[in-house]
Every structure is written in structure tokens, then in C-alpha cells.
Amino acid sequence: MTRAYLDHAATTPVSPAALAAMTEELARVGNPSSLHTAGRGARRTVEESRERLGAALGARPSEVVLTGGGTEADNLAVKGMFWGRRTAHPERRRILVSAVEHHAVLDPAFWMAEHAGAEIVLLPVDAAGVLDLDALREELAAHADETALVSVMWTNNEVGTVEPVRDVVQLAHRHGVPVHADAVQAAGQLPVDFAASGLDAMTVTGHKLGGPVGTGALVARRDLDLTPVLHGGGQERGVRSGTLDVAGIRAFSVAVEDAVAARPERALRLAALRDRLVAGVLERVPDAVLRGPADLSLAADGTAARLPGNAHLTFPGCEGDSLLYLLDSAGVEVSTGSACQAGVPRPSHVLLAMGVPERDARGALRFSLGATSTDEEVDLVLDVLPGVVERARAAGLVSAGGL
Numbered sequence: 465m466t467r468a469y470l471d472h473a474a475t476t477p478v479s480p481a482a483l484a485a486m487t488e489e490l491a492r493v494g495n496p497s498s499l500h501t502a503g504r505g506a507r508r509t510v511e512e513s514r515e516r517l518g519a520a521l522g523a524r525p526s527e528v529v530l531t532g533g534g535t536e537a538d539n540l541a542v543k544g545m546f547w548g549r550r551t552a553h554p555e556r557r558r559i560l561v562s563a564v565e566h567h568a569v570l571d572p573a574f575w576m577a578e579h580a581g582a583e584i585v586l587l588p589v590d591a592a593g594v595l596d597l598d599a600l601r602e603e604l605a606a607h608a609d610e611t612a613l614v615s616v617m618w619t620n621n622e623v624g625t626v627e628p629v630r631d632v633v634q635l636a637h638r639h640g641v642p643v644h645a646d647a648v649q650a651a652g653q654l655p656v657d658f659a660a661s662g663l664d665a666m667t668v669t670g671h672k673l674g675g676p677v678g679t680g681a682l683v684a685r686r687d688l689d690l691t692p693v694l695h696g697g698g699q700e701r702g703v704r705s706g707t708l709d710v711a712g713i714r715a716f717s718v719a720v721e722d723a724v725a726a727r728p729e730r731a732l733r734l735a736a737l738r739d740r741l742v743a744g745v746l747e748r749v750p751d752a753v754l755r756g757p758a759d760l761s762l763a764a765d766g767t768a769a770r771l772p773g774n775a776h777l778t779f780p781g782c783e784g785d786s787l788l789y790l791l792d793s794a795g796v797e798v799s800t801g802s803a804c805q806a807g808v809p810r811p812s813h814v815l816l817a818m819g820v821p822e823r824d825a826r827g828a829l830r831f832s833l834g835a836t837s838t839d840e841e842v843d844l845v846l847d848v849l850p851g852v853v854e855r856a857r858a859a860g861l862v863s864a865g866g867l
């Protein structure tokens with residue numbers, strides 16, 4: 465074992481079945497909007513894929529709006545639902561989002577504040593990253609009539625916290641406010657059933673569960689007012705124009721179907737690996753702190769307080785970037801948090817929202833496991849980590865002038 469890839473939450477390998485579907489489809493021609501035989505064949509592939517996606521995610525096929533990934537689906541949800549709502553109710557200007565959302569939700573929300581008259585309410589979380597439902601309740605009691613939508617992620621991508629999405633839906637629907645959830649990290653790892661959740665819209669993406677990058681969907685109720693963000697040929701109920709990526713869509717649907725089918729067994733296996741990783745790290749580096757929910761249990765029905773494949777720890781006196789590069793040279797690939805923020809030397813907004821002091825938040829590492837993770841990879845981490853932490857600490861002391 466020379467290398468360990470423990471960054472599956474950033475992106476995970478394309479599954480062999482998805483790769484086979486994709487390459488087979490790429491060899492074919494046909495625009496699903498064309499009326500000839502090749503076009504009708506492509507359309508059939510898209511619609512079969514849509515059915516597969518709906519069945520795996522607890523949605524009707526007609527609720528699946530295919531997009532070019534999670535960021536696009538989140539943008540369509542936040543902007544489309546805001547504009548859709550405001551057309552009928554100009555007084556509804558508030559967008560309620562949790563403080564720990566991914567930037568694919570936070571940034572469109574703040575963009576709408578700058579450019580479209582929205583008002584953003586950041587809902588607080590507790591020390592484990594769990595949404596404060598009382599804060600949501602109070603906010604809705606005071607301002608429901610001015611609220612356009614609520615967006616709360618199903619699970620957090622950095623610390624693995626599972627959010628109380630069903631409670632959010634119940635509270636918001638009592639006031640007639642629609643709810644979107646970013647389920648990018650949840651699908652394939654936890655039981656995700658769109659109909660049972662009561663959500664109005666939900667984001668999923670291909671490359672976190674064995675599908676290709678650039679594929680995804682916004683699952684959206686048919687009666688949800690959604691203003692298009694992309695305009696053009698009127699594909700996808702008119703809310704997402706653009707020629708459909710038949711090969712990507714088929715591969716995405718195969719990946720989702722397989723990930724959902726494999727989930728019960730895989731979640732158990734990943735949780736066991738993750739538990740060994742966490743226990744091993746805490747034994748070797750006793751002052752490391754596990755962030756996110758401390759409850760690592762996995763219920764028989766697959767529900768959990770924390771994503772089974774997630775371990776997130778902070779290492780006092782270390783810079784996350786130093787740890788990351790030292791681990792990388794020792795053959796271990798991890799992340800300091802959200803890969804989308806890599807290169808930006810700011811502590812994670814998620815950890816800060818959880819009340820982690822900035823000094824501690826700087827020494828964060830996320831280990832995320834996936835379909836290809838093995839015991840040998842965990843062994844390698846446990847082997848090299850103590851030395852890496854020692855060196856990162858020494859480097860931290862030097863840069864802080866302590867040596």
C-alpha cells in the first residue's frame with residue numbers, strides 16, 4: 465500500500481458500471497430533442513435514466529430536472545424558487561439558509577441579496593453543526609409572510625452532520641414556505657427518499673457517488689414555482705435549457721441506482737472503517753478533537769447523526785494546509801474541509817459557525833471514505849499521522865515565533 469485516497473467527499477471514482485454505460489453511450493449519436501430515429505433513441509435513454517433516478521431517490525420521474533451538477537442545481541433552487549415565489553408575492557424577500565451550507569447555496573443566496581433584493585437570514589447551528597430548530601421556529605413565527613424559501617442541507621460536507629430536514633419541512637410548511645435541501649453528500653450514504661422527506665426541492669450530484677463530474681439533478685415537485693436560470697431551448701420543463709448530456713445522464717442514473725442499492729452494506733463497512741480511523745487517531749494524537757456529531761452509531765434503518773464515511777478532526781497547534789501537504793507526501797490524500805475552498809487560507813465557515821475558535825479551526829482535516837476505501841488505507845493513515853502532526857506542530861511553532 466503506497467497511497468490512500470481519503471477524499472471521497474470531494475469526488476469519488478466513477479464506478480465501473482457507470483463508466484461502461486458512459487463509454488457505450490458516447491459512441492452513439494442523437495440529440496434527445498431531435499425527432500428522427502437517432503433522436504428518439506437518445507430521448508428513450510434519457511427517459512429511462514430519469515425513471516431510474518426517480519425510483520432510486522423516491523421521486524416521480526417527472527420531478528427530476530437534470531442539471532450539470534450540484535452547484536447548478538443549488539443555484540436553480542435558490543434563485544429559481546426566490547424568483548418564482550416573488551412573482552406572486554413581492555413581499556416575500558427573505559431567504560433562510562443554515563450557516564453551514566455549502567458555498568453552492570450560500571453564494572447564490574448572497575448574490576440574490578446584492579442583485580435581486582433578497583434578504584438573507586443565516587440560521588445558527590449548535591457545536592455539532594446541527595441546525596437550531598428553535599431559531600427557525602422563531603424566525604418563521606415573526607416573518608413567515610416575508611419568507612420566500614428555506615434551504616437546509618441534508619448533510620454537511622465538512623463535518624458530516626445530518627440535519628433535521630423533516631423537522632425543517634414540517635415547520636416551514638406550517639407557514640406555507642417551500643424548502644430545498646442540498647442532498648449532495650447524503651444520497652448513496654443515507655436513506656434519501658424525496659417523497660417521504662416532504663421537501664419541495666432537493667439537489668443531487670453524480671461525482672460524489674460514482675457518476676461522472678458535471679451530472680446532477682434538482683428533484684423538484686411539479687407544482688413548485690421555479691423561474692429558469694438558464695434560458696434557451698426550453699428543455700427540462702423549461703427550467704433548464706441546454707442539450708441533454710445523454711451519456712452523462714445514463715452514467716449518473718446507473719451510479720445513483722447502484723449507490724442506493726449498495727448503501728446498507730457499504731454504510732456499515734465504511735462506518736466500521738471510520739470508527740477504527742477515529743479511535744486510532746485519538747489514541748495516537750490524544751489532543752486531536754473530533755468535530756461534528758460525537759454519535760457515530762448507524763441505526764438498522766440506515767439513519768445516523770453523522771455520515772458513515774466522515775471523520776473530521778482538528779489538531780491543536782497545526783495548520784491544516786501543513787498537515788495536508790505532509791500527509792500527501794506520505795501518500796495520504798485528504799482535505800482541510802471543503803475542496804471547493806482549497807487554496808483560500810481562511811478557516812472554514814462551518815467550524816466557525818459551530819463555535820470552534822479560529823485558532824483551532826485552522827488545524828482541521830477531513831477524512832472521507834467511499835466505495836474503494838480499505839483497511840490498508842486506514843492503516844497507512846494511522847502509521848504516518850503521528851509523525852506528520854509532530855512536524856506540522858514544529859512548523860506552526862516556528863511560524864508563530866515560538867522556537
Ligand SMILES: Cc1ncc(COP(=O)(O)O)c(C=O)c1O
Pocket residue numbers: 473474532533534535536538566568617620621646648649669670671678680803804
Ligand atoms: C454539499 C455540497 N453541495 C454542492 C456541491 C457542489 O456540487 P458539484 O461539485 O456537483 O457542483 C458540493 C461539492 O463539493 C457539496 O459537497
